[in-house]
Amino acid sequence: MGIFTNNKGIRCEPTQDGRGLNCRLFEADGNEKLSTGTEVTITADSNDNCEPRIVGTMDMMEKDQKRVAQIAELVRKSCRKGIG
Numbered sequence: 001m002g003i004f005t006n007n008k009g010i011r012c013e014p015t016q017d018g019r020g021l022n023c024r025l026f027e028a029d030g031n032e033k034l035s036t037g038t039e040v041t042i043t044a045d046s047n048d049n050c051e052p053r054i055v056g057t058m059d060m061m062e063k064d065q066k067r068v069a070q071i072a073e074l075v076r077k078s079c080r081k082g083i084g
Contacts (some may be wrong), residue, residue: 003017009033010067019043019079023071025064038064050079 020043
């Protein structure tokens, strides 16, 4: 799954157990995609009220935090629907 808007993007792939996403954030500069350095894994467990857990590079900029929070909310919603 990839999300790309306003020269900013997130590339996410399912985790091995299928209960979360491994995500890398990037920005476009012309025809190049440049990593912001933020790489996180977001998981949610139905036994824990589907609260998302974020692990990975935590020295992210504020703009990256907002984008990671959006993906975490998608993971939470998937868990609550019984997908995760």
